[in-house]
Amino acid sequence: MRARVFVTLKPSVFDPQGKTIQDALHTLGYAGVHDVRQGKYFELDLAAGSADAARALAAEVADKLLANPVIESYRIEVE
Amino acid sequence: MRARVFVTLKPSVFDPQGKTIQDALHTLGYAGVHDVRQGKYFELDLAAGSADAARALAAEVADKLLANPVIESYRIEVE
Amino acid sequence: MKFAIIVFPGSNRDEDARHVATHVLGQSAELVYHKDADLHGADAVILPGGFSYGDYLRTGAIARFSPVMGAVRAFAERGGPVVGICNGFQILIEAGLLPGALLRNRDLKFVCEFVHLRVEQTDTPFTRLAQPGQVLRMPVAHGEGNFFAEPDVLRSLEANRQVIFRYTDAAGRATDAANPNGSVHAIAGICNAARNVVGLMPHPEDACEAALGSTDGRVLFESIVATVAAGAAARPRPAVVTAATPRV
Amino acid sequence: MSRYDQATLERHGLSPEEYGRICEMLGREPNLTELGMFSVMWSEHCSYKSSRVHLRTLPTGGPQVLQGPGENAGAIDIGDGLAAVFKIESHNHPSFIEPYQGAATGVGGIIRDIFTMGARPVALLNSLRFGPLTAPLARRIMEGVVAGIGGYGNSIGIPTVGGEIAFEPTYAGNPLVNVFCLGIARHEEIVKGIATGVGNPVYYVGAKTGRDGIHGATMASAEFDDKSAEKRPAVQVGDPFMEKLLLEACLEVMKSDALVGIQDMGAAGLTCSTSEMGSRGSAGIDIDVSRVPQRETGMTPYEIMLSESQERMLLVAKRGREAEVERIFEKWDLHAERIGEVTDDGLLRVRDHGTVVAEIPDRALTDEAPVYHRPMERPRYLDEVQTLDPSALPAGPAPGEVLLALLGSPAIASKQWVYRQYDHLVRADTLVLPGMGAGVIRVKGTSRALAMSVDGNGRYGYLDPYQGAVLAVAEAARNVACAGARPLGATNCLNFGNPERPAIMWQFARAVEGIGAACRALDVPITGGNVSLYNETDGQAIYPTPVIGVVGVLAQADRVLGRAFRAGGDAIVLLGEGRGEIGGSEYLKTVHGLVRGLPPALDLGRERALQDLLVALAADRLVQSAHDCSDGGLAVAVAECAFGTSLGAEIAVPEVALPGAAPALACAAALFGESASRVVLSVAPASVSAVLARAAAAGVPSRVIGRTGGDRLRMAVGAETILDVALAEAERVWQTALDACFARRVA
């Protein structure tokens, strides 16, 4: 099964990459892009019997490794 | 409106980061994680009148700045 | 005395640290491979700079699971002096031995240059021979050294005098221009609540010989030697309870 | 009648004649896998078919040479039983297609070439050429290339201690990315890329093989055109972490004495490494591609043999020592896969699950690849561009303005924006920081230091390919000598256009002649290098750009010299003579918008005397600093010596004769002309007479032209002070110019 994990910086954490992209977009004339936040995206190919099992495994892996809870939060989607 | 852009390496392009994470997970005992691919994830806050307009703007921005078309492809979701 | 210098896959300033420990300080040092679960009787531990696991995912994120980290943690809990330099600092943070996080540099670029640091606290095994307020010149070389902590964590770090080094100009003023990476409060290095675990982004090990442009890093390594000689490292220290809850 | 149509052969870059030769060598028609293998090995990139006859003329010998061209890298003796192993390589085309990854994998490739030889890589340099930074594309390429070089070198922990960058419109659609790596080994530790010993196991280790880079080698040998977009999937992603593991594991295996030979898989991948190792050892190699670790499913033998996946090594171990070798790789989390063995039949035999799918004499792919004597013709443009009539030039702006304009031109401006992104200090050996002259590292465990420099000037090459090459060798060696090091050996990267055009081939041949003459005269034999041809966009070739890397040794590391002034009140001494040569100069380009004239003259005998003198003066501690005059001439050189020191300078130089020119132009020529073989020294007052006497004895012109100190740069030609600017202002212009180019984008 496939799980997707989206890791984003918590809102309180400064995001230098998002900020730089936003500035660059404004320079390029995209004033309509109000805010940009950059995160990480993982596609996991999992051995799991059910969507729930896949979600649980992905969450465990995200807690353990993929996200740093001090600065990041994550969201999981299972296909 | 909010658009999400997922940027991933094209399937044929080697993803050393995903590979290294996968190896680490195996070492940690997660044999059930068969494959990991890492990508980038952007949340854009856009001024757009419709979902279609938001999608078009996000695509333009992705083409221009967020994705490197030589090695990456992207997907957009509009909320 | 004997230093243990931990070699993770991707460590690259391990030899620099060993060179200082042995050739500059005349002490003994052993490179301890990360798969080793034992510190071989070392008196102090250095987690060196580099790109452990390529710094893929997040700096230090994978290295913290190495077998040797159990021994490092136990050594730290016994009060042994542990210092993480650059990638070593990042690993200590990911391992929860130090609070906060290290984000990408403000301008998103790797930065290698000489900077100035002000020594804020001298009651750590790494700074005991330095003068309070002393300004040291040494290089930084990193892409992710932008120290961040949530406001409450930051407050407790300051309140408990856990900020050990700040980026300043040569005159000791913490200006924006003197901050190479955007670190909050110009923080260049911190210690844990028990004060025996120190992490910093700059590289004192590359600033210990006149031929390399600065000898200011020596005082930090000499402090460790003095600490060990004083037997302080062996004595358990009272744990200080703080608001900073390190990640485990 | 061939089993392949014209289009298939063309796609493989093979001419009908070449195909005929292949059939002759095999005694049959090749199958498709074999055709692919010939295609990559006979590509210009791998076979050097156009350049070989010329490269043969280069001086490659000398008592200091431990390994000349032909191996993965050259080696010279640096004393104390140690060798410096070094080479330069280009990654131009990949860096245009994907700047970050192209440059990063270029660095990865050259590092592998060095540790393949048993040497620990300890320093990197790079030589870069881009279009003018006024164009967004040029900025994007440069930003990506610099980040890519840093991204790879920083991660693996090898300091990038120097390099050079120039900007010309000719490189806008074809940037040059030449990377140099140097390693150190004990003499007896040098390992070769050789396969011997029937039955010895052949191992594959490193990253898994994917479809990336297939046809990469042929791509590098084809001109760019609008269709190059279609080849884009050929981009490879570098994995410096994998390479760091490979580096440590390979060096450990080499120490074990269980190894026969080793080679990296670069261009032409498995095909190149197997056939080259076999032919060097006069042996055969028998491998089974089904045992090659694969990243993708369904790969054909053709794809596996041609893949250019990065971070892979091929090695031959001693039979019976397999377990030892495998254990070392396991320690570093690498898995060494046994894919075949050495045979005695001189054949490269490729199997797939046991079935033979290709069988080619390995020499047919390597030594017996075609060699061409391509037609040559002196290009017609030369007559036109070599003429320069000074009397037709306007006087130009005031010298003070000229100096500031030159200091603010990206070619001359501080490169800190670049090298700040490179870890130039890791390993704790860097004695001279980037931007201060040659890169200098100490050799731990000895009293020695190594100095190295890469140089080349495309404008000079364009105006006179022979002279451009001579000047490049001389400048690289002079930079090394300015650090106080004796130049001992050289490597070269030859960046040219399409060799099938006689004018380009003529440029190439002349440049090689120039390199040969200069290397002979300066006693810096060529120990290796790289040729990059087909550097063209839409039929327009780049300036002929030979880039030379020179390596030298300082017996006493503590005698090393930098370019910066050290004390106020020191004498400024000029070695060599200014003749007001402005042909091809930065002055002529920046101020008058011209790339014309003849490059500066150079007397190789005098150049040699100058360099010998520099080494002796440094060894005897007679000078405080040394800096050669190059882009921007004497005025820029003096300004650069002052930067970072808070010490100004006051100099006066003689007038030069520039027939027909306005007097103001002649003055400018005296300050900004680029006459070769000149060095600016600062000398403590007590040593001045000794320095002048030593110079006189060596036959090197010398004179005190001024003194250090004050807060201005003041320059006189003849009796008249014609330039007087505040040091702080000059330094600000120089220091901020490059940052400003890149700030423009976001601001």
Ligand SMILES: Nc1ncnc2c1ncn2[C@@H]1O[C@H](COP(=O)(O)OP(=O)(O)O)[C@@H](O)[C@H]1O
């Ligand atoms: N310009 C040159 N001058 C001298 N030797 C050269 C030159 N170009 C290439 N060589 C030599 O030819 C051999 C093959 O070079 P190359 O194909 O670049 O090696 P590889 O691809 O294995 O790194 C090397 O030994 C190299 O040093």
Ligand SMILES: [Mg+2]
């Ligand atoms: Mg090679």
